[in-house]
Amino acid sequence: MSAILLKRRLTSSEEDFRKSLRSDDSRIFISPLPETCDPVSVDLSVGDRIFESETSIQRGIPAEGITLRPRRSIVVYTSERVCVPHNIFGIVSGKGSLIYHGVFVSHGKIDPGFQDNLRVGILNGSNRPIQIKPGMLICSCSFFQMDSHMHDVSRTSAREPVKPPRPTIGQAIRAFWSAYWQWIIGTFLAGLTVVTRLLGLWGR
């Protein structure tokens, strides 16, 4: 298996892709095709849909983006549709620059025969909310030529993301505390101050 030089292997034409599906010189379909790409990797961006792990529903992303709170994760769809022929395998990795913002992107694989928009998991590991906007570069894909093409490939698409397990009460309290401890302490201190003042007035 060797990494594919993408210059001559990417196409945004469905016809080119279909015609070469089992060819030794098969093409990788990506649409819309990014204007620039590295020799062996192509960056994909956030599309207009997310899969919300807490509610297990799909919803659209507004143009201004959505806010991902600290320690929360979502699954986004890429804006690019990716179709892979029967003799190519793909690896998905997060954009390295996101780690400076405390953002983790899940790694993934693209099986031969895959045809869909990719679903990519994002975790906000920082203490600050982050904005996820359509068009934001989120992951990078590299492709590898297999030593033989697969005969029994049926057209596959992205699987529904696995729902996260329901948290226990202790985990829910810990998550609530880590997200809101500053607000809780601040409110508690403010309340304490008010009570102290009232007690002082009443004592007079």
Place this chain on the structure above:
Amino acid sequence: MLIVGDNLRDLCIQHAVVSNLDSYDITSLTLRLNIRVTSINTEAVVDYGKPLKQSWINEFDIPEEGIELKRNVGLLGCSEEVIQMPIGYFGLVQTKGSLARLFVSATCNDGQIDSGFCGRVTFELLNLGHLKVRIPRLAPVAQLFILRTSTKNVPPYAGRYMNAEKPTVYKPKLS
């Protein structure tokens, strides 16, 4: 790596490698003998490196009953199929085994087809044996094997025999 099976067939469709997809034969492409042939006849010494005299060259069509190759006689023929070799691939031409078993060779040097070549493949038909052999028009005389090259970053073929439509006679390199 030799390209075979579905990889070969779809490569042919993708890049129009061969003008007639019926040529596909799992591990190779069968090449048939085109009607046009060329003989070179002279009693004079032919100097390697110098052009042939036009008067020595005789182009003609194979008669309906086929072309008879006498013992130790050579003839230039070409493939019925037009070949277009994609960048990143290289072709090797071999004589069909059945023809070889009559001691007739379709190439003198294991014919090579460079990346980027387009045209009919010239055969050096040569009867090496003791039999007189008749070859009919469009007989399968050779097979083309396609191999992948280690890189696609090589200039495509743009040599003297590019876009051949009939048997190409020896052309010395212009210095």
